[in-house]
Amino acid sequence: MPHRTPPPLPPLEHPEGMDESVWLDVIQKMDEVYTQLVADEVALEAKNAELEQTQQFLMSLLSSMSDVLIACDQQGRIVETNAALCELVGRSDAALRGTPLAALLADDEAAARLRHALEAVLAERPSATVQVDLRDAQGQPVPVDLNCTPRRQADGRRAGHVLVGRPLGEIQRAYQALRQAHEALKRTQQQLLHSEKMASLGRLVAGVAHELNNPI
Numbered sequence: 043m044p045h046r047t048p049p050p051l052p053p054l055e056h057p058e059g060m061d062e063s064v065w066l067d068v069i070q071k072m073d074e075v076y077t078q079l080v081a082d083e084v085a086l087e088a089k090n091a092e093l094e095q096t097q098q099f100l101m102s103l104l105s106s107m108s109d110v111l112i113a114c115d116q117q118g119r120i121v122e123t124n125a126a127l128c129e130l131v132g133r134s135d136a137a138l139r140g141t142p143l144a145a146l147l148a149d150d151e152a153a154a155r156l157r158h159a160l161e162a163v164l165a166e167r168p169s170a171t172v173q174v175d176l177r178d179a180q181g182q183p184v185p186v187d188l189n190c191t192p193r194r195q196a197d198g199r200r201a202g203h204v205l206v207g208r209p210l211g212e213i214q215r216a217y218q219a220l221r222q223a224h225e226a227l228k229r230t231q232q233q234l235l236h237s238e239k240m241a242s243l244g245r246l247v248a249g250v251a252h253e254l255n256n257p258i
Contacts, residue, residue, distance in 0.1 A: 130178055171189050184209050192204075
């Protein structure tokens with residue numbers, strides 16, 4: 043934000059009956075107040091610029107997270123999300139704000155598991171982990187492994203919860219690919235072992251045939 047220099051003060055007329063030294067003191071005090079106002083405005087603009095940069099940095103972090111993030115208040119209403127969650131559930135951040143957290147869950151079983159985890163956090167545990175099903179943009183349940191931690195205000199008072207997690211679909215697909223690769227490796231090892239056994243058997247048979255054809 044560019045600095046705006048306040049307009050100069052209009053010239054003051056010397057009031058009648060006031061001593062010259064007193065009047066000079068008044069003018070000096072006014073100059074000091076005016077200078078302080080200008081300095082305060084410059085400092086305020088600098089702090090606003092710093093705050094805006096910090097906010098942009100935090101927003102960039104939230105947008106770049108691949109894990110879903112949900113911040114809710116004490117009543118379980120959503121107050122902050124990130125791009126990963128919005129993409130998963132097919133709703134914008136503005137539409138999600140104020141929505142009950144339970145509205146994102148796929149069924150009553152998921153709601154019961156999440157409620158149990160949040161109660162554990164309320165019991166002064168530092169965090170709790172729970173697997174729940176969220177409903178995606180197509181209305182299908184998606185398993186998500188959520189870590190729940192308390193959200194606190196600057197004075198330390200509890201303000202709600204923060205839930206961070208990753209959809210298990212990616213992990214399950216990675217595990218499936220790893221398992222398939224492991225099975226392929228086992229088959230290759232068995233084939234190599236079988237080939238080595240056949241080669242050894244071939245060498246043995248050839249040696250026996252040679253001895254039979256050339257008796258001592």
